[in-house]
Amino acid sequence: MMEIIKQILHSDLGSAVNNAAILVFRILLAVELFRVHGMKKFRLENGQKEHVPNPLHLPEKLNALMATFSDTVVPVFIILGLGTRLAVLPTIGVTAIGYFVVHRKDSLEVRDVPYMYTLSLLLLLTLGAGTYSLDYYLLNLI
Numbered sequence: 001m002m003e004i005i006k007q008i009l010h011s012d013l014g015s016a017v018n019n020a021a022i023l024v025f026r027i028l029l030a031v032e033l034f035r036v037h038g039m040k041k042f043r044l045e046n047g048q049k050e051h052v053p054n055p056l057h058l059p060e061k062l063n064a065l066m067a068t069f070s071d072t073v074v075p076v077f078i079i080l081g082l083g084t085r086l087a088v089l090p091t092i093g094v095t096a097i098g099y100f101v102v103h104r105k106d107s108l109e110v111r112d113v114p115y116m117y118t119l120s121l122l123l124l125l126t127l128g129a130g131t132y133s134l135d136y137y138l139l140n141l142i
Helices: 002-009 016-041 060-080 084-102 108-127 134-141
Strands: none
Touching: 002 134, 016 060, 016 108, 060 084, 084 108
């Protein structure tokens, strides 16, 4: 079990420049995700909350909870680099469903946003958070 945890947390991109680059990338991506998509979950537009599409026909509360968690809580984990590889999974699910299901018939300009978020999150899933993260510090405590 400890070996699995170490593999999930380990992320050293080889040089200080690479690790700094992934830190900046993580922070900018997470701030944008929260600012653009997370804040919508708290705002009322025309007296109504944002409508969250439900293409998988999940229970409405579960669907809304998943979308809200992905756009508000996950960015905090990404910024901190805390459980990064696991944290990005729900948001990858939400953005990939947005791309492949919700916007599948839309123009490329509309599909571009979930596509870029999905690719960016897949990069973090693959590379991890780097050495400037809580993942790295927790790994060194184990």
